[in-house]
Amino acid sequence: MKIHKIVITGGPGAGKTTGLSWIENAFTYLGYTVLFVPETATELISGGVAPWTCGTNLDYQKCQMRLQLEKERLFEQAARTMKAERVLIVCDRGAIDNKAYMTQEEFAQVLADVGRTEVELRDSYDGVFHLVTAAKGAEQFYTLENNKARIETVEQAVAMDEKLLAAWTGHPYLRVIDNSVDFELKLKRLIAEIRSVLGEPADGEEERKYLIEYPDLDWLESLPNCRKVDVIMTFLTAKEGVETRVRMRGENGSYIYFKTRKRIEPNGKRIEQEERLSQEEYLQLLMEADPKKRPVRKTRYCLTYENRYLNIDVFPFWQDRAFVKVRLTEGEEQPRLPKQLKIIRDVTEDEAYSNAALADR
Secondary structure (H helix, E strand, C coil): CCCEEEEECCCCCCHHHHHHHHHHHHHHHHCEEEEEECCHHHHHHHHHCCCCCCCCHHHHHHHHHHHHHHHHHHHHHHHCCEEEEEEEEEEEEHHHHHHHHHHHHHHHHHHHHHHHHHHHHHHCCCCEEECCCCCCCCHHHHCCCCCCCCCHHHHHHHHHHHHHHHHHHHCCCCEEEEEECCCHHHHHHHHHHHHHHHHCCCCEEEEEEEECCCHHHHHHHHCEEEEEEEEEEEECCCCCCCEEEEEEEEEEEEEEEEEEEEEEEECCEEEEEEEHHHHHHHHHHHHHEEECCCEEEEEEEEEEEEEEEEEEECCCCCCCEEEEEEEECCCCCCCCCCCCCEEECCCCCCHHCCHHHHCCC
């Protein structure tokens, strides 16, 4: 059995409710058993438990976080009892959404109350899909009429959208679905992005890798919408034509682990499979490290910019260059990047700049 857990988040009036319906139809058709964890804030507030009825906002947020985590635990427990090969648990907002409604001090107290770190909570999901509010790029469709609980003005909706996106920045598979296309195409992009993260064949956005001049790290670290993550990639011994590697990713002592296997089919098509590992599995696989290749260590700066999620990789052996990875929408030829990032050239297909080549240094 494969159990995947993802989050659908976004600002007010982003189309999340309709998106959940599309997800159920699309992934049931693909053979998944689809489970939905309802939005916790709506449940509590509808029942009379709200920031304005509890003693303080902190009191309310502690209740919401505890209920959120317990619901997810029970859904995962129930999923394991089902006669299904593939289960998709879809969270209508996740634990990190709560951060956008608290001060940093309140959030730290909530984390202490549940005995978890921010990175543990954030990276416990296999994918996070942020639907950008209609108030940002599709203002004519932003309305308060179809949701009695919605009270935000256009300006407030944009501000909350940006706070939510900043809260999730740093997740390894954060995808931003903006309003650069009409609503139907927006939801099709959502489905395609979920399929891609789950390893299902999908058309849509394409990831490109660019060689850039060495970035200003002080500038990156000063940005509220940027998170610094440590990555160590280790290549394993494998038969010819197959590349297998494991990686450790995290920050502040909290890490998650992955195994990636790549192979090239006779027709030239590249197939990539990835699975999440426990710490024990990761440590066991390190015993199979390829002695001919060095571990690749890098610092990754995860940055949200104009509804894009950028990964900027800085290496200890380069002081004059770095990489930026960005997903381009269909038909887009050049990425939109901050002016502080200077592209040297596209190296997506250049094997000299592949991870395997860097491990040979």
